[in-house]
Amino acid sequence: MAREPRPRGQSVRMIDVAKLAGVSQQTVSRVVNGHSNVGAEVRDRVERAIAQLRYNRNWAAHALATNRSMNLGVVSHSLPVHGSALVLFGVAEEARRNGYTTSLVTIPRIDSAGIRTALDTLVADAVDGIIVLAPMTAAAPVLLGLDPEVAIVRFEQGSPASSTAVSMDDALGAQLATRHLLDLGHDTVWHVGGPPGWMASEARRAGWLSELARRHRTVNPEFCTEDWTADSGYRAGVAIAEDPTITAVLVANDAMALGVIKALTERGIDVPGDVSVVGFDDMSEARYFQPGLTTVRLDFNEVGRLAVDRVLRLMGGEPAELIPVIQPVLVVRDSTAAPGQRRARSAS
Amino acid sequence: MAREPRPRGQSVRMIDVAKLAGVSQQTVSRVVNGHSNVGAEVRDRVERAIAQLRYNRNWAAHALATNRSMNLGVVSHSLPVHGSALVLFGVAEEARRNGYTTSLVTIPRIDSAGIRTALDTLVADAVDGIIVLAPMTAAAPVLLGLDPEVAIVRFEQGSPASSTAVSMDDALGAQLATRHLLDLGHDTVWHVGGPPGWMASEARRAGWLSELARRHRTVNPEFCTEDWTADSGYRAGVAIAEDPTITAVLVANDAMALGVIKALTERGIDVPGDVSVVGFDDMSEARYFQPGLTTVRLDFNEVGRLAVDRVLRLMGGEPAELIPVIQPVLVVRDSTAAPGQRRARSAS
DNA sequence: CTCGCGCACGTGACCGATCGCATCCGCATG
DNA sequence: CATGCGGATGCGATCGGTCACGTGCGCGAG
Numbered sequence: 001m002a003r004e005p006r007p008r009g010q011s012v013r014m015i016d017v018a019k020l021a022g023v024s025q026q027t028v029s030r031v032v033n034g035h036s037n038v039g040a041e042v043r044d045r046v047e048r049a050i051a052q053l054r055y056n057r058n059w060a061a062h063a064l065a066t067n068r069s070m071n072l073g074v075v076s077h078s079l080p081v082h083g084s085a086l087v088l089f090g091v092a093e094e095a096r097r098n099g100y101t102t103s104l105v106t107i108p109r110i111d112s113a114g115i116r117t118a119l120d121t122l123v124a125d126a127v128d129g130i131i132v133l134a135p136m137t138a139a140a141p142v143l144l145g146l147d148p149e150v151a152i153v154r155f156e157q158g159s160p161a162s163s164t165a166v167s168m169d170d171a172l173g174a175q176l177a178t179r180h181l182l183d184l185g186h187d188t189v190w191h192v193g194g195p196p197g198w199m200a201s202e203a204r205r206a207g208w209l210s211e212l213a214r215r216h217r218t219v220n221p222e223f224c225t226e227d228w229t230a231d232s233g234y235r236a237g238v239a240i241a242e243d244p245t246i247t248a249v250l251v252a253n254d255a256m257a258l259g260v261i262k263a264l265t266e267r268g269i270d271v272p273g274d275v276s277v278v279g280f281d282d283m284s285e286a287r288y289f290q291p292g293l294t295t296v297r298l299d300f301n302e303v304g305r306l307a308v309d310r311v312l313r314l315m316g317g318e319p320a321e322l323i324p325v326i327q328p329v330l331v332v333r334d335s336t337a338a339p340g341q342r343r344a345r346s347a348s
Numbered sequence: 349m350a351r352e353p354r355p356r357g358q359s360v361r362m363i364d365v366a367k368l369a370g371v372s373q374q375t376v377s378r379v380v381n382g383h384s385n386v387g388a389e390v391r392d393r394v395e396r397a398i399a400q401l402r403y404n405r406n407w408a409a410h411a412l413a414t415n416r417s418m419n420l421g422v423v424s425h426s427l428p429v430h431g432s433a434l435v436l437f438g439v440a441e442e443a444r445r446n447g448y449t450t451s452l453v454t455i456p457r458i459d460s461a462g463i464r465t466a467l468d469t470l471v472a473d474a475v476d477g478i479i480v481l482a483p484m485t486a487a488a489p490v491l492l493g494l495d496p497e498v499a500i501v502r503f504e505q506g507s508p509a510s511s512t513a514v515s516m517d518d519a520l521g522a523q524l525a526t527r528h529l530l531d532l533g534h535d536t537v538w539h540v541g542g543p544p545g546w547m548a549s550e551a552r553r554a555g556w557l558s559e560l561a562r563r564h565r566t567v568n569p570e571f572c573t574e575d576w577t578a579d580s581g582y583r584a585g586v587a588i589a590e591d592p593t594i595t596a597v598l599v600a601n602d603a604m605a606l607g608v609i610k611a612l613t614e615r616g617i618d619v620p621g622d623v624s625v626v627g628f629d630d631m632s633e634a635r636y637f638q639p640g641l642t643t644v645r646l647d648f649n650e651v652g653r654l655a656v657d658r659v660l661r662l663m664g665g666e667p668a669e670l671i672p673v674i675q676p677v678l679v680v681r682d683s684t685a686a687p688g689q690r691r692a693r694s695a696s
Numbered sequence: 697c698t699c700g701c702g703c704a705c706g707t708g709a710c711c712g713a714t715c716g717c718a719t720c721c722g723c724a725t726g
Numbered sequence: 727c728a729t730g731c732g733g734a735t736g737c738g739a740t741c742g743g744t745c746a747c748g749t750g751c752g753c754g755a756g
Contacts, residue, residue, distance in 0.1 A: 371705075371706090372705065372706045372707080373706090374705070374706060375705060375706080378704095378705085385702095385703060385704060385705085386705080387705085390704080409711090411711095412711050412713085413710080413711055415711075
C-alpha cells in the first residue's frame with residue numbers, strides 16, 4: 001500500500017546519502033552532526049555524497065527526534081517605533097550566527113491578553129526560546145506570572161539589571177540630559193513625556209524628576225502624549241509655545257522632539273535661542289534636524305545581541321547571572337544653549 | 349528499551365487527549381484539523397479534553413507528516429532603511445493571519461552570494477515559501493535563475509507588474525514629483541539619486557528623466573550618494589549650495605532630503621524660497637521637517653500584505669496572475685514653491 | 697427482509713531523523 | 727593463543743502526527 005514515494009520536491013533523505021556512500025544511515029547522521037567516532041575515509045565519502053546530492057537535513061524530522069526546533073520566537077509590538085526595528089535586526093542577526101532562526105509575531109494591541117496570545121502562538125510553534133520586545137509596564141506581570149515551560153527573555157527600559165531581561169538605563173539618560181540643561185543655566189527643565197504604559201516613558205520621567213530633585217529645582221507637570229509620533233510632539237509643542245516661562249524641555253524621544261521644535265519655530269520661538277530642546281534615542285536623522293538635535297543615544301542593536309545571548313544561555317541551563325544594563329550617552333548638538341532671550345521677551 | 353517517556357517539558361500528546369476523551373488518536377486528529385465527519389458529541393468530548401490538557405499540536409511532527417512547515421521565510425537586507433521595517437511588519441502580520449509564522453534572515457552584504465546563502469539557509473529550514481525584501485538590481489538575476497523548489501516572491505521597485513514580484517511604481521512617483529516642480533514654474537529639476545544598485549534609485553531617476561524629457565527640459569547630471577542616509581543627503585546639499593542656478597531638486601528619499609535641506613539652510617539658502625525640495629517615501633516624520641516636506645507617499649505595509657498573499661497563492665499552485673503595482677501619491681507640503689528669489693540673488 | 701451505501705471511527709504504515717544498544721574488527725596483553 | 731578492550735558501524739525502536747484504508751453501524755430501496 002505504498003503511497004507516492006516522494007510527494008513533493010524530490011527531497012534527498014539521509015538514507016539516500018547513505019546508499020550513495022555505501023554506509024548506514026546512522027553513520028551519515030554521525031557525520032552530519034559532527035560526532036567524532038567516524039573514520040576519516042568514511043567521513044570523507046559521506047561528505048562527498050552529501051555535496052553531490054545537495055542534501056539538506058529535514059528540519060521537521062530533526063526537530064521531532066531531538067525535541068528542539070532551533071527556532072527563537074520574537075514577539076514585538078507592531079508600531080514602527082524607532083528602536084524596535086533595530087532590536088529586531090539585532091536579534092535576527094545574532095540568532096542566525098548561533099544557528100537559530102527567528103519567528104516574528106507582532107501584537108496589535110499591547111494589553112496582557114495580546115501578549116498571552118502571542119506567547120501561546122509561539123509555544124504552539126515549538127520555539128526553543130522567546131524574546132519579548134514589548135517594553136510596556138503591562139507586559140512584565142504577564143511575563144513573570146508565566147509558566148516557564150520555555151526560556152523567555154524580555155526587553156525592559158529603566159529596570160535594574162536582571163538575569164531574564166535586557167535593560168537600558170533610560171533614567172540615567174534622562175538625568176544626563178536634564179543635568180546638561182541645568183548646567184547650561186536653565187532654572188528648571190520641562191518634560192514632554194512618552195505615552196502612558198511604556199516603560200521608557202516612566203523611566204525617562206523618573207530620571208528627569210530625580211535630577212530636578214537633586215538640584216532642588218521646581219518640578220512642573222509634564223506634557224502628556226498619546227504615542228511616540230512627531231504628531232504628538234507637535235501638539236505638546238503648541239502648548240509649550242503658550243508658556244513663555246519655559247526655556248528648556250526634555251522630550252521623551254526624537255520624533256516627538258521634532259514635532260515640538262516644529263511647533264515652536266512656527267510660532268516664532270527660536271530653538272535653542274528661546275527654548276532648548278533635548279530628544280531621546282538618537283535616531284540617525286536627528287543630527288540633521290534644524291537645529292541638530294541634542295539627544296540621548298541608545299544602542300538598540302546591542303539589545304538584540306544581548307537578548308539572544310541570554311536566551312541561549314537560559315536554554316542551556318546556565319546559572320542566572322545579571323545582564324549588563326545598556327548605558328546611554330548624551331550627544332550634544334545644536335538644539336540646546338544657555339537661556340536668556342525668551343524670559344526677556346516675556347518680561348517685555 | 350523504553351527511554352525516558354517524556355524527556356523535556358511534559359508535553360501533552362494527541363494520544364493523551366485521545367485516551368482522556370475515550371477515542372482513537374485518529375479522531376483527535378480529525379477534530380484538531382476540523383474534518384467534518386466527526387460526531388457532534390464526540391467532537392465536543394475531544395475539544396473538552398484538549399482544553400483540559402492544554403494540548404498543543406506538536407509542530408515538528410505535523411510538519412514531518414504533512415511535509416509543510418507553515419513557515420514563511422523572509423530575507424531582508426539589514427540596513428535600517430525606512431521602508432524595510434514597515435514591509436517586514438506587514439509580512440509578519442499578514443502571515444500570521446493566515447496561520448503562518450515568519451522566519452527572518454538578514455543579509456549583511458547585498459551581493460548575489462549573500463542572497464544565495466540566505467536562501468539556502470531558508471530552504472534548509474524547510475520554509476514553505478520565501479519573500480525576498482532586497483529591492484536591488486543584483487538580486488533579480490539571482491532570484492530568477494533559481495531552481496524554484498520553493499515559492500518565492502520578491503519585492504521590486506519600478507518594475508512592471510509581475511506574477512512573482514510585488515512592485516511599486518517609483519518611476520511614476522518621481523514623475524509626479526518632477527511635474528509638480530515644473531508646474532510650479534521651475535525651468536528644470538535636479539536630482540539627488542539614491543545609491544547605486546538599488547532598484548528604487550534607478551526607478552526614481554528614470555521617472556525624473558522621463559518627465560524632463562517629456563517637457564523638453566535640460567537634464568543636469570544627478571548628485572550621487574553612497575547610501576540612503578541623511579549624511580549622504582547633506583553632502584549632496586553642500587554641492588547643491590554651490591550652484592546658484594539650481595532652484596528645484598528631487599531627492600531620492602526623505603532622510604536624504606532632510607540632509608539636503610540642512611546643508612542648504614546652513615548656507616543661508618531658503619527652502620522653498622530659493623530652492624524647492626521634494627523627498628520620497630513620506631516617512632512619518634516628514635511632515636514635521638522644517639519646512640514640512642513635500643514628498644511621494646508609498647504604502648510599504650501593503651507590500652507586505654501583497655507579498656504574503658501572493659506567495660500563499662503560489663504555493664497553492666494558483667495560476668500566475670499579475671500583482672497590482674502599488675501606486676505612489678504626491679503629498680504637497682511646504683518645501684516646494686514657485687521659483688524666483690534665488691536666480692535674482694545669483695544675478696546680483 | 698436483505699442488500700448496499702454513507703457516515704463515524706479505528707488500525708497500521710509511514711514521514712525522516714536520533715538514540716541506545718549490539719556487533720564487528722584490530723591490536724595489545726597475559 | 728585466548729582474552730580484553732575500545733573505536734567504528736549497523737539495527738531497531740521511537741519522536742508525534744497524518745494518511746489510506748478497513749470496519750461496524752443505521753437506514754432507505756428493491
